[in-house]
Amino acid sequence: MPGVTGQGPCGREERDRVEADELLVLVAGGDQKAFEALYGLVSGPVFGLVRRVVRDPAQSEEVAQEVLLELWRSAARFDPGRGSALSWILTLAHRRAVDRVRSARAAGEREQREARRAHSTAFDQVTEEVEAGLERELVRRCLDRLTALQRQSVTLAYYDGYTYREVAERLSLPLGTVKTRMRDGLTQLRKCLGGVA
Numbered sequence: 001m002p003g004v005t006g007q008g009p010c011g012r013e014e015r016d017r018v019e020a021d022e023l024l025v026l027v028a029g030g031d032q033k034a035f036e037a038l039y040g041l042v043s044g045p046v047f048g049l050v051r052r053v054v055r056d057p058a059q060s061e062e063v064a065q066e067v068l069l070e071l072w073r074s075a076a077r078f079d080p081g082r083g084s085a086l087s088w089i090l091t092l093a094h095r096r097a098v099d100r101v102r103s104a105r106a107a108g109e110r111e112q113r114e115a116r117r118a119h120s121t122a123f124d125q126v127t128e129e130v131e132a133g134l135e136r137e138l139v140r141r142c143l144d145r146l147t148a149l150q151r152q153s154v155t156l157a158y159y160d161g162y163t164y165r166e167v168a169e170r171l172s173l174p175l176g177t178v179k180t181r182m183r184d185g186l187t188q189l190r191k192c193l194g195g196v197a
Contacts, residue, residue: 016041017084024085028075035072042086043068046093053097063100067093098161142192150185153178 020041026034046067051060070092078088143151156167168178 017086020085020089021080024071024075024078024089025080027072028078035075038071039068042071042089045086045090049090049093050097053094054100059100059104060097063096064093067096070096102161138193139189142189145192146185146188147181150181150188153181154185154189157182 020038023034023038023041027038043064047060047064050063050067051057054060054063067089071089074092078085082088143154146154152171153167156162156170157164162170164178164182165175167182168175171178
């Protein structure tokens with residue numbers, strides 16, 4: 001197949017996109033040479049994206065390797081009719097990076113909770129749990145006051161970690177519409193949380 005030579009010449013964003021599409025189809029069929037070429041083509045962009053999300057260099061390398069292994073295993077799931085291979089690969093990388101950040105955050109929160117439990121009296125624990133429960137309930141009630149579309153946009157962005165552009169793609173809406181929903185939803189939340197507090 002012409003052009004399956006790894007890196008190829010410079011000035012090639014569109015060429016890389018087309019080459020990645022072709023290579024991924026071959027990888028889905030178990031072609032190891034195509035995987036090597038695809039690896040060379042996408043490992044830099046994958047690592048760069050993961051590094052921006054994860055920040056820690058060692059963990060970023062680990063996550064990037066996980067993404068590239070996942071790429072080998074799941075290449076058959078790529079549907080060229082739904083977008084480019086490069087976009088699909090970078091979406092895998094973003095999701096894996098966000099998962100790592102959430103996992104690290106959850107582990108840190110668990111450690112903090114354990115440390116607080118170890119250093120606080122039973123009364124302080126009960127008080128903190130009641131206050132946290134009341135705060136969660138207040139946020140839940142305020143979220144329930146939003147329209148379904150506002151709530152969905154806010155939840156995707158602030159609880160699931162998607163960018164406005166990703167929220168727009170996920171909901172199949174124009175970016176401007178999502179931004180408006182987010183602005184209006186956040187304004188209502190601010191009023192609700194400030195008004196009850």
